[in-house]
Amino acid sequence: MSETRGSHSKHEDMELLNRGPWTVEEDKLLTHYIACHGEGRWNLLARCSGLRRTGKSCRLRWLNYLKPDVRRGNLTPEEQLLILELHSKWGNRWSRIAQHLPGRTDNEIKNYWRTRVQKQARQLKVDANSSKFRDAVRCYWMPRLLQKFGSSQTMQYSLEANTNTTTSDQVQHRPCQEIINPSMQYCQLGSSSSHEPQAPENHSAVFPPLPVNMSEFPWRASDEIHGVAFNIFSSGFSMNNAYDLGTCDLTPVSASAPIYWDLDYGTDNNDCSNYNGDNLWSMDELCDMLKSYVSGADIKVPFSDHNS
DNA sequence: AAAACTCGCAACCGCCTAAAT
DNA sequence: TATTTAGGCGGTTGCGAGTTT
Numbered sequence: 001m002s003e004t005r006g007s008h009s010k011h012e013d014m015e016l017l018n019r020g021p022w023t024v025e026e027d028k029l030l031t032h033y034i035a036c037h038g039e040g041r042w043n044l045l046a047r048c049s050g051l052r053r054t055g056k057s058c059r060l061r062w063l064n065y066l067k068p069d070v071r072r073g074n075l076t077p078e079e080q081l082l083i084l085e086l087h088s089k090w091g092n093r094w095s096r097i098a099q100h101l102p103g104r105t106d107n108e109i110k111n112y113w114r115t116r117v118q119k120q121a122r123q124l125k126v127d128a129n130s131s132k133f134r135d136a137v138r139c140y141w142m143p144r145l146l147q148k149f150g151s152s153q154t155m156q157y158s159l160e161a162n163t164n165t166t167t168s169d170q171v172q173h174r175p176c177q178e179i180i181n182p183s184m185q186y187c188q189l190g191s192s193s194s195h196e197p198q199a200p201e202n203h204s205a206v207f208p209p210l211p212v213n214m215s216e217f218p219w220r221a222s223d224e225i226h227g228v229a230f231n232i233f234s235s236g237f238s239m240n241n242a243y244d245l246g247t248c249d250l251t252p253v254s255a256s257a258p259i260y261w262d263l264d265y266g267t268d269n270n271d272c273s274n275y276n277g278d279n280l281w282s283m284d285e286l287c288d289m290l291k292s293y294v295s296g297a298d299i300k301v302p303f304s305d306h307n308s
Numbered sequence: 309a310a311a312a313c314t315c316g317c318a319a320c321c322g323c324c325t326a327a328a329t
Numbered sequence: 330t331a332t333t334t335a336g337g338c339g340g341t342t343g344c345g346a347g348t349t350t
Binding site (some may be wrong): 310311312313314315316317318319320321322323324325326327328329 | 331332333334335336337338339340341342343344345346347348349350
Binding site for chain 1 (some may be wrong): 315316317318319320321
């Protein structure tokens with residue numbers, strides 16, 4: 001680029017740009033401009049709006065923060081489940097994963113993975129991408145999330161209502177309940193002589209108990225486990241490392257569509273700040289449990305009547 | 309009370325791809 | 330067809346708040 005007298009060089013232009021956290025005034029300016037002109041053409045927006053920001057910066061601020069349907073607050077257990085599941089299938093395809101969590105941004109999901117999930121892997125001294133860790137996620141973390149999911153008192157979610165009786169309307173508005181199939185099976189690792197699924201006798205039995213005998217878990221590659229791999233998303237069993245999404249409807253969902261969760265977080269669908277996190281799965285619990293196992297200590301297994 | 313440490317998250321960076329010229 | 334530009338994505342950084350020592 002040539003520089004002419006009286007014009008700014010690229011370097012000078014860069015120096016004129018604002019960087020760092022956005023101010024309230026900048027937010028207002030950006031929101032107002034988009035309200036008048038719509039999204040897109042970010043470089044043009046950056047030039048014409050009066051914002052001294054790059055187009056990229058404007059785009060990021062809008063998509064990750066200012067856009068009205070961005071949801072804020074803690075990730076729900078269901079959302080955590082979806083992230084774990086979809087990440088196991090697609091890896092670090094954050095934007096693709098985010099398409100299935102309406103109102104959640106790829107940045108948020110990425111942060112969740114790095115700060116929560118990878119932290120657990122580090123504490124367990126395993127690679128987050130290893131089969132060991134995937135097994136831990138699949139056989140401990142996900143079932144426990146499902147237990148949280150299922151034991152939520154405020155959740156209008158019943159086994160009956162979701163066993164092959166979902167209406168087309170429900171499918172349309174509650175895609176996650178289509179994805180998270182309550183008829184998932186137990187994780188049975190080394191503790192059962194049978195690999196057949198056990199039919200749940202009551203509601204609580206639907207949610208998988210933790211295995212009593214973990215002598216082979218988790219320190220075996222998943223493809224060596226002679227039990228049955230836990231698979232929350234299909235009614236059958238999977239022996240694959242990836243959690244087979246099977247025939248689930250993975251049509252990306254729109255954040256502008258009605259929020260599909262029935263949890264009573266608050267009146268504002270996009271605001272999860274009222275969600276107190278009680279139902280969140282504590283990863284520290286998981287870590288402690290696995291550490292206890294490694295050290296040979298008895299492990300208390302909550303939620304399960306199969307361990308008495 | 310204050311320093312040190314940890315954590316969560318917003319924002320930036322660099323690369324890649326597709327569209328425009 | 331080659332080059333430029335814009336947009337999108339994943340990785341990384343830095344800062345503020347909270348917690349621990």
